[in-house]
Amino acid sequence: MAALNKNEIIELLNSNSDELFLTADTVRHENVGDEVHLRGLIEFSNICKRNCFYCGLRRDNKKIERYRLDEDEIIKTAEYGANLGYKTVVLQSGEDDFFNVKKLSKIIEEIKKFDVAVTLSIGEKTKEEYKELKKAGADRFLLRIETTDEALYKKFHPDMDFKNRVKCLYNLKELGYETGTGSLAGLPYQTIESLAEDILFYKKLNADMVGIGPFIPHPDTPLWGELNENNFNLALKMMAITRIIMPKINIPATTAMEVVNKEGRIIALKSGANVIMPNITNSSCKKKYEIYPGKENLNNKEDDYKNLLEEKIKEIGRTVAKDKGFRKK
Ligand code: SAM
Ligand code: SF4
Numbered sequence: 001m002a003a004l005n006k007n008e009i010i011e012l013l014n015s016n017s018d019e020l021f022l023t024a025d026t027v028r029h030e031n032v033g034d035e036v037h038l039r040g041l042i043e044f045s046n047i048c049k050r051n052c053f054y055c056g057l058r059r060d061n062k063k064i065e066r067y068r069l070d071e072d073e074i075i076k077t078a079e080y081g082a083n084l085g086y087k088t089v090v091l092q093s094g095e096d097d098f099f100n101v102k103k104l105s106k107i108i109e110e111i112k113k114f115d116v117a118v119t120l121s122i123g124e125k126t127k128e129e130y131k132e133l134k135k136a137g138a139d140r141f142l143l144r145i146e147t148t149d150e151a152l153y154k155k156f157h158p159d160m161d162f163k164n165r166v167k168c169l170y171n172l173k174e175l176g177y178e179t180g181t182g183s184l185a186g187l188p189y190q191t192i193e194s195l196a197e198d199i200l201f202y203k204k205l206n207a208d209m210v211g212i213g214p215f216i217p218h219p220d221t222p223l224w225g226e227l228n229e230n231n232f233n234l235a236l237k238m239m240a241i242t243r244i245i246m247p248k249i250n251i252p253a254t255t256a257m258e259v260v261n262k263e264g265r266i267i268a269l270k271s272g273a274n275v276i277m278p279n280i281t282n283s284s285c286k287k288k289y290e291i292y293p294g295k296e297n298l299n300n301k302e303d304d305y306k307n308l309l310e311e312k313i314k315e316i317g318r319t320v321a322k323d324k325g326f327r328k329k
Contacts, residue, residue, distance in 0.1 A: 009196040024240035024272030031247035037325035039088040040081030040280040043289040048094025053156040056218040082114035095123035105136035112137040117324040127171040142180040149194035180209030186231030208327040213256030216292035243272030259294040
């Protein structure tokens, strides 16, 4: 494992050489191989009690039309994903207390019958709640730290606590979840130093998955403004460095990358990524899950998108994995 220090990471983040991406691609090939893992994403509720400054689902956004899928719809969508051949289902939502541990456990237990891994991305819970969800069959959990700059974290999450977020991540690790974290790249006031600290944080946590996305401003949030085109490149560099430092983990080519750059996910796959999470939520809800603008144009028909994706994956000399894709030892 390449042990880059903070200054070396900063230097790489400031550089603009393609060598970084080529190195990350080689490290990816040598350590996790050429398979791409597809995880079917279900956005089951856009209701959120939090107020993150960057996110279109924040509770103070009164313009968004809110929805919740019912339990049956979630399970049916998961079955549809399993039938498409996805070996993991990712359940993502705002922090919506309607879906308490009892309801979620029932859903997870049903979905596990389709012989898929289950990943949760539902925000902060108590250790006891995470434990119950694990017992119900959840395998993985995604919880981005977003930024390790504590002052910036406080500024953009006025009613949340950075230390609790870190605690949640360590609780998830302790409970045996494959734990994913990650950051937004290009937030206002975010420094290159803090991005380097983010990468060192992933390593310290020994994260099993790291997802990094460019920050995309949303018009109905306090951080609305022009999209900084550099955010894509910054996210890509973060991802490539993470691959070099943590060669065997799973790294998604994130949706936000494709929103900013039409070929974004393929470029990411060639720069260190080995996972894609195609959206399998029904299209009317998919439109309402507007974290950031631009997402509505992506993968409208799930079957078509899957075929297109598989073609593109083959074109770049890669294959679609057939297993559940846990972290390589
Ligand atoms: N509520 C859960 C949570 O926050 O962990 C899961 C859903 S949340 C919408 C998933 C991720 O969306 C967040 O971790 C955040 O990094 C990302 N996100 C939110 N607003 C964004 C924006 N404007 N641009 C890019 N990514 C954004
Ligand atoms: Fe809610 Fe997650 Fe959006 Fe924050 S990032 S407002 S917790 S959905």
